[in-house]
Amino acid sequence: MSVHDTPGNRRAVTAGVDWAKDNHAVCIIDSDGDPVERFTVTHTKAGLTRLNTILDRHGVDEVGIERGDGPIVDALLAAGRTVLVIPPSQVKALRRRYGSAGNKDDRFDAYVLADTVRTDRRRLTPLLLDGEATIALRKLCRARKDLVAHRVAATNQLRAHLQTALPAVIDLFRDLDSPISLRFLARFTSQDTIDWLSPKRLAAWLSSVGYCGRADPAILHARITSAARGADGDHGQALAGITRAYLATIQAIITQIEALAHQITEALTQHPDRQIFTSLPRCGTIRAARLLAEIGDARGRFPTPASLACLAGVVPSTRESGKARIVAFRWAVDKQLRDAVCDFAGDSRHSNPWAAELYNRARNRGHDHPHSVRILARAWLDIIWKCWTTGTAYDPAQHRALQRLLNQDQTVAG
Structure with a gap:
């Protein structure tokens, strides 16, 4: 055993798993980015057991992978490892770090995932799974x-x-x-x-x-x-x-x-968070269930309302270079979450005066209906995030912007 391999002086290692239907390519690298071992495991119980056995042998605690669900992720989490999800779109862009061709190769992608965990760990968020319910x-x-x-x-x-x-x-x-x-x-x-x-x-x-x-x-x-x-x-x-x-x-x-x-x-x-989402305006059973299901119950996944809004795709993507500044539609989002949030926001304006005013102001500024709904959804997510993190139901009486609007209307009517 070399000095680097002694238990007290073992070099930090990371791993990358290129997920596939039948076989998964795995690459383990050391702290210098040099490959330690490359291998392939089958998508079976024996294959996933072999994966964890080899990772244990090398002392791998953090694994990069392209998707955050499925038996392989469950097996890695059950073994106590930190799983870091790097979307395929990012992996495609990261390939050019290592060559101009950027060709797709499972073994190479496994290395890219492992090396990204090594070099960009501070930018990656560990996967937090929702509860079974x-x-x-x-x-x-x-x-x-x-x-x-x-x-x-x-x-x-x-x-x-x-x-x-x-x-x-x-x-x-x-x-x-x-x-x-x-x-x-x-x-x-x-x-x-x-x-x-x-x-x-x-x-x-x-x-x-x-x-x-x-x-x-x-x-x-x-x-x-x-x-x-x-x-x-x-x-x-x-x-x-x-x-x-x-x-x-x-x-x-x-x-x-x-x-x-x-x-x-x-x-x-039977869900413990049901009162949070069923209390929202025009949120019937199916709509409340979709919102709850897509936002989830892992509070640590969204430390701020902005992080939730970005994943939901209801805030624009801004690009600046010199004097040029482009504000464009955000494409890299959770489309299921965006659909659930926009479905709720678009209908909430029919019963909530505050939501109706925000929507109408957006339309008056020249925005089309989908854009106006996303603007309203962004505002709603601030409220939903607050209710979600504190475990409290939405109360119109405690919604200060809504109450100010209602008081103004009463004053004008008087």
Whole structure:
């Protein structure tokens, strides 16, 4: 054993792991940046055990990796190591430190990750995982969001199909994927069946399914008769089979969306931070759950409201060089977090006067709707961060900017 390898005088080492689907390339370097060992482990229990065994042998405490989730990260954290996440976009830029080509290579990327941990440790934030309840809630919310996107896509396919098969149904009710629209299509799948309808028969059918819409049956029947005719006869029957296939698909997706919504409600009810997010204006169960899930419960991840706002992408990116100063849209963000925050902020203006004023002022300055919503979201994140870090619910009576605005309105009214 050399003098550098003695337990009391061992050189500090770091490691980088280039994450992949089946195999992970690993590089261990010493304090001078020289590779100590390079190896590959499989994405199996035995492979991850071997990874930790080799890291233990070299005394590696800090590991750089491109993503912050998955079994490999869980294995590293369970072994007591500090995991430092370096996004792929940064790794791509860092490759040019070591050569002008900047080519992608798994073994080389593992070295880049390890050396970045060695040289830029003070700029990297250790990975802090949320609690299991928050992680589960996040997966539920994201799965529901994906299914909603599938429902929209299937509905658009149905709408395109109905342009030929049955145009009268497309704009008959408000939404093509609403329960009444789907029930109508299930009963009247072709032009031949729709031709059977009269105002009286349509009114009777609507009453039998409990339709409570405001449109008069006579008006609905007029929409049917004024629309272009769809396919009839044998051709219409063939297209009706396609209509039923789309209906079954959409109905199955809707059923699973409702099942996930029920699970989200149960998970949110049991979460210790639920009162923080459910107290926000126009924050129903799903919206509160998304905000909670995307912000998380690891308080150390966001030491300031600005750090939360930057990751959420609701503050611009500023570049300056000489006399030139460019303020641009921030692209390198957590898009799921930005979507959740902007969804909440955009709707909050309908019930909160302070939010409405901030939004309207932004629009009056010439900003478009998305930009104005991001400005409002940035302001909301200051409040949400304060509630989140102190564990207190949002109280409009304690919101000083809101109270000043309300008092001004009362003064003007008086």
